[in-house]
Amino acid sequence: MREVAIVSFAQAPSVRRETERNEVEMLTPVIAEAIERSAISRKEIGFTISGSSDYLAGQPFSFVTALDAVGAWPPIRESHVEMDGAWALYEAWVRLQIGDVDSALVYAFGKSSPGDLGEVLALQLDPYYLAPLWPDPVSLAALQARALLESTGYTERDMAEVAARSRRDAQSNPNAQVASDFSVDDLLAEPYLVSPLRKHDCPPVSDSAAAVVLAAGDLARRVCERPAWVRGIDHRIDPHYPGVRNLAESPSAALAAREAGVGDAPVDVAEVHAPFSHQELILRDALGLDGRTAINPSGGALAANPVMAAGLIRIGEAARRIMEGNARRAVAHATSGPCLQQNLVCVLEGD
Amino acid sequence: MTEAINAETLSATHILEYPYTRSVGPVIGRFLAGLRDRRIEGVRTAGGRVLVPPVEYDPRTGEPLSEFVEVGQAGVVSTWAWVAAPRRNHPLDRPFAWALIRLDGADTALLHTVDAGDESKMATGMRVRVRWRESTAGEIHDIACFEPEAS
Numbered sequence: 001m002r003e004v005a006i007v008s009f010a011q012a013p014s015v016r017r018e019t020e021r022n023e024v025e026m027l028t029p030v031i032a033e034a035i036e037r038s039a040i041s042r043k044e045i046g047f048t049i050s051g052s053s054d055y056l057a058g059q060p061f062s063f064v065t066a067l068d069a070v071g072a073w074p075p076i077r078e079s080h081v082e083m084d085g086a087w088a089l090y091e092a093w094v095r096l097q098i099g100d101v102d103s104a105l106v107y108a109f110g111k112s113s114p115g116d117l118g119e120v121l122a123l124q125l126d127p128y129y130l131a132p133l134w135p136d137p138v139s140l141a142a143l144q145a146r147a148l149l150e151s152t153g154y155t156e157r158d159m160a161e162v163a164a165r166s167r168r169d170a171q172s173n174p175n176a177q178v179a180s181d182f183s184v185d186d187l188l189a190e191p192y193l194v195s196p197l198r199k200h201d202c203p204p205v206s207d208s209a210a211a212v213v214l215a216a217g218d219l220a221r222r223v224c225e226r227p228a229w230v231r232g233i234d235h236r237i238d239p240h241y242p243g244v245r246n247l248a249e250s251p252s253a254a255l256a257a258r259e260a261g262v263g264d265a266p267v268d269v270a271e272v273h274a275p276f277s278h279q280e281l282i283l284r285d286a287l288g289l290d291g292r293t294a295i296n297p298s299g300g301a302l303a304a305n306p307v308m309a310a311g312l313i314r315i316g317e318a319a320r321r322i323m324e325g326n327a328r329r330a331v332a333h334a335t336s337g338p339c340l341q342q343n344l345v346c347v348l349e350g351d
Numbered sequence: 352m353t354e355a356i357n358a359e360t361l362s363a364t365h366i367l368e369y370p371y372t373r374s375v376g377p378v379i380g381r382f383l384a385g386l387r388d389r390r391i392e393g394v395r396t397a398g399g400r401v402l403v404p405p406v407e408y409d410p411r412t413g414e415p416l417s418e419f420v421e422v423g424q425a426g427v428v429s430t431w432a433w434v435a436a437p438r439r440n441h442p443l444d445r446p447f448a449w450a451l452i453r454l455d456g457a458d459t460a461l462l463h464t465v466d467a468g469d470e471s472k473m474a475t476g477m478r479v480r481v482r483w484r485e486s487t488a489g490e491i492h493d494i495a496c497f498e499p500e501a502s
Contacts, residue, residue: 058367114365119438119440127373129404129461133462133463133492134440139449143431143450146430147429192433194433194434244460
């Protein structure tokens, strides 16, 4: 495999409602910052790819409009996935394996605020058995949370501890949206939203955008003091219908983690994309992470969950810790679909 | 200052529609036609598992599936979630439970609703029975909901 590294990362602060700027206006400074930090000139970027969803933007081919943020000149080789930007990064990594280009720009954006995520995300479900019932993401996650609580030793207190730790850690993340020091007892005294989930078990509604620059081999070493090398990356999927699998576990995340080599050496830091508190518990087990790994020091998706960008931000946050010299080996994870249906795992290492 | 800027932000209602027409095919179509006749059918895999609702391909092996099996109209709740405040599109307009329900004779669970009245009436492992909609049309909504089975 050709060596590929993340050499820069930029993101917009996540906010509940970005009213003043459209997607292009949110992306423009983020892309400019990522390219500037990469020390690769804009016209030298060999491949450009984005991840986003028309269903959030409320207009077909919204990703084409977003290209205005990349610039109209020079002509570029470009692609798009209707997925979280983490999967766009996967395509860019594959593209760099071909060997004819040495760098790639990956960006993702999601403005969740103009619509109602409870309805928008129901539309990703199969249109015959599921979508006509409009099961919203919180309801589906609640089915999964109860399956976990009743088949394992995990408790609602374990879930509240994940939420409290995430939002406490988010206090040192200037891009986080929900950052505060909550007591677990206070959280457990709150009423249920959709039982067994309380509000703190659920992610905020977020608007944000993020960008990553990848570079291969010598170019990465030349432009970046401490490149975050992609040592393993894999994505797997479980069956779509929630009634055909055991929701208390995530076989696809476990398989992706094994293929990416998570367990081959100790992990300093892991950024896992767990929009709901109980999903971190499932993912810790699936990825084989224990107390020696710092999990979601950014606060994770419970502190900011811009749909379509939150997974790419996990990869960026993990890479940033290596590029800044605070971690040697990091794991990033992204999820897509209902109840952790699809999972991507990326292992990053410093030199 | 910020207040003044916000007050001048232009906004407009935008209605988004994706008016696609879909054909349901030989497996989903047969299941939905069964619902119209108040019958619930699953499909049997080569390994002998009965999948309800049926799918065209075995999720484990990818083999095409075509052996239909009628299953029971009652079953067991394998997990559930209580919705105290239904959303506008939810199937019921009063507090209800989402549930995964393994119907008698099935090996997988169907996602639907349970009209239990109160959260205290819900428990994993409880038995529930289908309540049909008054007039059926060949769609998942032909099952109005499930209700706790009289014990």
